[in-house]
Structures are given as structure tokens and as C-alpha cells.
Amino acid sequence: MPKLGLRPRGSLLSGRRHHRKDSGLTRSLPYQQASYTVSAPSLELCPRDAVAEVAFIGRSNAGKSSAINTLTGQHKLARTSKTPGRTQLLNYFRLEDGIYLVDVPGFGYAKVSADLQRQWQQQLERYLQKRKALAGLVMLMDIRHPFMESDQTMIAWCSQTRQRLHILLTKADKLSFGAAKTALLAVRRGVATHGDLISVQLFSSLKNQGVDELRATLDGWLTETGGAMEPES
Numbered sequence: 001m002p003k004l005g006l007r008p009r010g011s012l013l014s015g016r017r018h019h020r021k022d023s024g025l026t027r028s029l030p031y032q033q034a035s036y037t038v039s040a041p042s043l044e045l046c047p048r049d050a051v052a053e054v055a056f057i058g059r060s061n062a063g064k065s066s067a068i069n070t071l072t073g074q075h076k077l078a079r080t081s082k083t084p085g086r087t088q089l090l091n092y093f094r095l096e097d098g099i100y101l102v103d104v105p106g107f108g109y110a111k112v113s114a115d116l117q118r119q120w121q122q123q124l125e126r127y128l129q130k131r132k133a134l135a136g137l138v139m140l141m142d143i144r145h146p147f148m149e150s151d152q153t154m155i156a157w158c159s160q161t162r163q164r165l166h167i168l169l170t171k172a173d174k175l176s177f178g179a180a181k182t183a184l185l186a187v188r189r190g191v192a193t194h195g196d197l198i199s200v201q202l203f204s205s206l207k208n209q210g211v212d213e214l215r216a217t218l219d220g221w222l223t224e225t226g227g228a229m230e231p232e233s
Helices: 011-018 064-072 114-130 149-161 177-190 192-197 211-223
Strands: 035-040 052-058 090-096 099-103 134-142 165-170 198-202
Touching: 052 064, 052 211, 064 099, 064 134, 064 211, 099 211, 114 134, 134 149, 134 211, 149 165, 149 192, 149 198, 165 177, 165 211, 177 192, 177 198, 192 198, 198 211
Parallel strands: 052 099, 052 134, 134 165, 165 198
Antiparallel strands: 035 090, 090 099
């Protein structure tokens, strides 16, 4: 798998933070009413009315689409496949006016040419570096195999750019309760130096575990602006 060539965004990040007006108040978003909007092949074709969005990232076999389906209670909203790497576009799901969830191409593993993987990687990097409406990232990590190279790359980039990151330790149902809690504590210790910037929770699409906790995190990210953010231009 080619390494992600992510670089800090510099003034772009500070500009985005400045047009937030945090009120400290959040509200519950209508996740069950989420609807598919568009599949964008590039940053330029992403919705222009977006004021806040959260991107789901992770390896191609991490289960991003399944997590979105579990979050929204709609098992066929985001396309899932037994063949990892089928997500090739930036897939947008609207929660309400200007607020979106985004299923982005996964890292590696896809059974496509090296040239096509590089194209996906370049588009992902442009999206992460330049999308002003991006309110935070949800990264899926298999609880049995945390902190793989691509995971560490994203954690380092989020730390450098002060981008919020929420880690879902997926397939928590594969471990006993005690083992899952031990793994959770270990990962939290591993990111403790990043403070409140990075948070971690257990998650299982199969058992609907962790849905309320995930929704609470996203409510905070996506509604904290009180509608004060400007749409993408």
C-alpha cells in the first residue's frame, strides 16, 4: 500500500476554525432520516451547500459502510460489499440541510491497479487537506489489529493539523467483554498524548454496540456551530 502523503494544511485549518461560533450547545441529529445525496469523484464535485460534515475513514476492509448503516439504522443506505475496496468515490449522505456524513475510499487492499489506487489516494489527500466543511474524522480500526501503519499516519496528521479524530474499535463482538475493555484502555493510552483531540470507543455493527456514543460525538461536532458556518464556495 502506498503511504499517504498528507501534509499540514497551514492557514486553511485556522481559517476554518475561525468561522465557527461555538455555543457549547448541541442537539440530536435525525440519523434515521439520512439519505444518499451524491458520489463525488473529486473535491470540486462535493456538495457546495455543506456547512459541516464528518468523514468515515479507514482501511478498505474496516467496515466504514457498515458503520454508517448501523449509525443511521438503515442497512442498505451505504453500499457494502464482500470485496474490500469497492468504495471508489466520496459518497455523501445528507442528515439535514448542509450537514452530511461522508464514506470515503479506504486505504489499500482494493483489487485494482496501482495507478488507480494512486488516483484514489491523491483525491483523498486533497479532500482531507482542503475541505473546509470537514468537522472531524471517524476512523475505523479492527480491535484485534489496532495501530496499523495507515492508522498511525492518520493519527499523526490529525495531531499536526489539530483535526478532531474519533476512533471506532470495530468488531468488538469478536472479543470477550474483558478483552475488549483491555484493548480499549490500551488504545486510549496510545493516543493519550493528543488530549481531547482524539477519542476512542468500542463499536460493533453486528451487535449495534456503541451507536449512542457515536451519535453523541457526531452531534457535538456537527451542531456546535449553531448554523454559523459558511457553506463551501
